[in-house]
Amino acid sequence: MLITGAYQTKFGELWDKSLSDLIFEAGSNAMKDAGVKPAEVDLVLVGNMLSGQLEGQEHLGAVAAEALGINQAAAMRVEAACASGGVAVNQAVNAIKAGAAKTALVIGAEKMTDKSSGEVALSLMGAASEAERQAGLTFVGLYGLMARVYFDRFGLKKDDLAHVAVKNHRHASLNPKAQYPYAVDLETVLKSSCVASPLHLFDCAPITDGAAAVVIQNRRSTSHDQKRVVAIAASQVATDSVSLTKRQSLVEIGATKTAVKKAYLEAGVEASEVDVAEVHDCFSIAEIMAVEDLGFCKKGEGAKAIKRGEFDFGGRLPVNLSGGLKACGHPVGATGVKQVVELALQLRGEAGERQVKGAKVGLAHNVGGSGGTAVVHLLKKI
Amino acid sequence: MKAVSVWRRQKTNYQNLGIVGKVVSKTRIIEAPQGFVGPYWVVMVAAPLRSESFEGQERVVGQWADVVEPKIGMKVVGVLRRIGEAGSSGVIEYGVKWKQL
Numbered sequence: 077m078l079i080t081g082a083y084q085t086k087f088g089e090l091w092d093k094s095l096s097d098l099i100f101e102a103g104s105n106a107m108k109d110a111g112v113k114p115a116e117v118d119l120v121l122v123g124n125m126l127s128g129q130l131e132g133q134e135h136l137g138a139v140a141a142e143a144l145g146i147n148q149a150a151a152m153r154v155e156a157a158c159a160s161g162g163v164a165v166n167q168a169v170n171a172i173k174a175g176a177a178k179t180a181l182v183i184g185a186e187k188m189t190d191k192s193s194g195e196v197a198l199s200l201m202g203a204a205s206e207a208e209r210q211a212g213l214t215f216v217g218l219y220g221l222m223a224r225v226y227f228d229r230f231g232l233k234k235d236d237l238a239h240v241a242v243k244n245h246r247h248a249s250l251n252p253k254a255q256y257p258y259a260v261d262l263e264t265v266l267k268s269s270c271v272a273s274p275l276h277l278f279d280c281a282p283i284t285d286g287a288a289a290v291v292i293q294n295r296r297s298t299s300h301d302q303k304r305v306v307a308i309a310a311s312q313v314a315t316d317s318v319s320l321t322k323r324q325s326l327v328e329i330g331a332t333k334t335a336v337k338k339a340y341l342e343a344g345v346e347a348s349e350v351d352v353a354e355v356h357d358c359f360s361i362a363e364i365m366a367v368e369d370l371g372f373c374k375k376g377e378g379a380k381a382i383k384r385g386e387f388d389f390g391g392r393l394p395v396n397l398s399g400g401l402k403a404c405g406h407p408v409g410a411t412g413v414k415q416v417v418e419l420a421l422q423l424r425g426e427a428g429e430r431q432v433k434g435a436k437v438g439l440a441h442n443v444g445g446s447g448g449t450a451v452v453h454l455l456k457k458i
Numbered sequence: 459m460k461a462v463s464v465w466r467r468q469k470t471n472y473q474n475l476g477i478v479g480k481v482v483s484k485t486r487i488i489e490a491p492q493g494f495v496g497p498y499w500v501v502m503v504a505a506p507l508r509s510e511s512f513e514g515q516e517r518v519v520g521q522w523a524d525v526v527e528p529k530i531g532m533k534v535v536g537v538l539r540r541i542g543e544a545g546s547s548g549v550i551e552y553g554v555k556w557k558q559l
Contacts, residue, residue, distance in 0.1 A: 197491040206467075210541060210553060211519045212487060212494040220485035221502050221519075228530060273486040321502065321517035326483065 077169055077308040079455070081110025081291035082420040087405035088255040090285040095131050095187040098287035100143040102410075103183045106289035107144070112179060114144055117291075119177035120151035123164035123184035124409035127153070129199040130191050140183055150177070157203035158358065159444030160184065161288070161412025162313075162451030168292045169311040178294060184413030185287035196283050200408070203445040205319040216272035216280055216359065218320055218446040223274050223361040225326040230376040234274045238265040239383045240360035241278040241402055247389055248399025250430040255284050255405030279360040284405030288414035302458055306423045309343035309437075310454040312336075318448040329362075329443060331450035332369040336441070339452040340371075347371030350393060350454075351435040352422050354415035356443040357400040366441055367395060370452075389430060397422070397430045412442035416453055423457040461547040471553035474518055474536040478559060479505025481532045482517065493543065501528050501556050503536075523555035533559040 083105035085098055093101075099122065107114065120141050128134040137151035154164035161184030168180035188196055197214050208218065226232060242262055248254035260278065268277035292308070314334035317323055324330060340346060347370060355370065357363035364378035372393055373381045381387065387395035398404040398418040401411060419438030421427045440453040483502040490496035499522035504515050522528050523539050534556045541553035 192492075193489065194492040197489070198493065201491055208519055210471075211500050211521055212490060212498060213485075213500050213519060214487060214489065214491050216489065217485045217487050217500055221483040221500075224483045224485065224530070269488070270486070271489045273484075273488075275485075321519055 077172060078293050078295060079290050079306045079308060079416065079420050080293050081106040081112060082417040083109055084253050084288040084414050084417045085286050086253050087284050087286035087407060089189045093285060095127060095133065095185060096139060096143050098187065098285065099140045099183055099185045102185065102287035102289035103140060103144045103181055106291050107181060110291035112291055114146045116179050117146050117181045118149045119168060119171055119180040120146055120149050121164040121168050121180065121182045122153045123161035123182065123413055124153050124186060125155055125157055125160045125203070126186060126188065126199050126408065129202070130196070131187055146181070156449045157444035158408045159412055159442045159449040159451050160409040161414070162440065162442030162453065163412065163449065165290065165413060165416055165453060166311045166313050166451055169308055172292060172294050180292045181289060182292060182413055183287060183289040184410035186407035186409040187285050188283045188407060189285050193283060203448070207319065207321070214272060215446065216275050219359040219361055220272040220275045221320060222326050226361060226365070227274065229327050232379055235266060236379045236383070237279055237360040238262055239379070240357060240363045241265045243382060243388055244357060244396050244400040244402040247397045247430060248403030250389070250428070251399050251404060254399040254403055255282060256399070256403045275359055275361070281358045281401035281406035284407040286405055286407035286410050286414070288410050288417045290413060290416055290420065304424055305458055306420045307456045307458050308453060309345065309456045310339035310452070312338040312342060313449065313451050314338070315449050316447055318445055320446050323447065328365055328369050328375065329447035329450060331447050332366060332441065332443065335450045335452040336370050339454050343454040343456070345437055345454055349437050350439045351437050352397065352419065352432045353393060353395045353439040353441065354398060354400070354418050355395055355441040357396055357402050358406060358443065362443070363396070363400065370439065370441060394432055397427065397432070412440070412451060415440035415442060416455070419455045423455055459545045459547065461549045464549045464551045467551070471551070474505070474554045475538055477505050477536045479503040479534055481528050481530055481534055484528045484530065498522065499528055501534070503534055503556055521555045524557035526558055535559045
């Protein structure tokens with residue numbers, strides 16, 4: 077299973093771009109990158125969460141096919157909250173494995189900034205349980221509840237979270253397509269205002285417009301230059317309860333642990349072999365739990381490892397070189413596809429200033445809701 | 459929200475009324491979603507509720523309805539409070555919030 081084309085639009089507050097414009101830019105450039113014509117695409121999947129609520133558009137697969145001039149292919153939207161993009165990639169992989177498609181175009185896209193932050197927060201809570209919505213929780217609040225328990229269990233303080241934002245902004249400063257392509261210092265992060273205790277503004281991913289796309293083909297159907305092709309070695313999805321209250325543990329994302337265990341097994345890879353990773357840092361506490369749940373360090377040691385620079389560019393395992401959700405931006409349905417695009421660039425040696433020398437194995441980790449869905453992809457250089 | 463939706467939710471809205479539990483986590487919501495006005499506390503409470511298979515303990519979330527700040531480990535009780543604004547249907551929704559025992 078191969079990724080033969082990859083593209084990301086600029087992420088940010090894109091006043092001059094509609095959702096359809098973003099889909100067209102990402103999809104057409106990914107096909108161009110793959111050397112694939114629209115007529116060759118037989119499956120179009122669009123990872124998107126909120127187009128119905130924020131754009132009034134509920135028929136996004138067909139909208140994408142029309143925008144891209146793909147008239148004969150099956151086309152549909154894939155929704156799994158913030159994991160919509162990752163799940164769309166997974167569904168394309170499964171369709172090709174099953175022989176139902178040969179050339180799949182997967183687009184992740186979201187247009188969020190036309191609405192107020194209150195409207196977006198309410199729409200995002202569509203990924204939570206009814207009890208959580210009734211309580212007036214937001215996703216910052218849900219992760220705040222997890223952070224509070226994590227703090228008590230492992231002796232962390234609010235200030236210990238700040239190194240996640242500093243690291244990811246530093247990485248974003250090397251990525252011209254990031255929403256916030258600049259570094260921030262520790263003091264700025266610590267002084268930012270509280271959104272939902274104990275999480276402050278710089279602990280949170282922003283509201284973002286953007287799109288990303290990949291072309292996925294099987295080995296038999298591609299004649300692409302092998303040097304610019306990346307293999308999908310594993311694609312796994314797992315679920316847990318949507319309700320935070322029903323989780324076995326509040327200091328880990330169980331779905332992540334399940335998905336990554338299956339992914340390592342499928343790819344025949346161990347955590348120690350991963351050279352570069354994009355993880356779901358929707359909030360700083362989420363990245364700390366992710367690096368632990370993915371097996372990059374022991375439970376309870378994520379924050380210390382981040383502070384020591386183990387996951388920095390130049391560290392033992394660079395994490396979120398794109399800037400992550402925090403600084404590259406988080407157009408929710410696009411994020412899972414953007415992570416795969418970033419890894420494809422890294423493994424092709426085309427990541428520019430943030431290129432990891434000799435990267436051979438990349439891991440993408442995408443989460444939906446407060447952990448109801450998790451997707452893990454392992455990519456390998458051919 | 460239509461009146462029938464509020465009516466249907468009554469079946470679950472009151473089931474934690476009078477239940478005694480303890481606070482296991484808390485967050486103070488500053489930036490509230492549409493329909494709510496921050497700041498307010500939301501607590502996660504562990505309490506012996508309906509399920510006997512969960513070792514007699516379940517967790518629930520709800521808003522804090524006391525003048526004192528919630529603390530981890532604090533004993534609390536579920537009390538009847540208004541939980542939503544009257545929408546276009548004019549029906550005011552009631553449910554359970556939590557306060558110190």
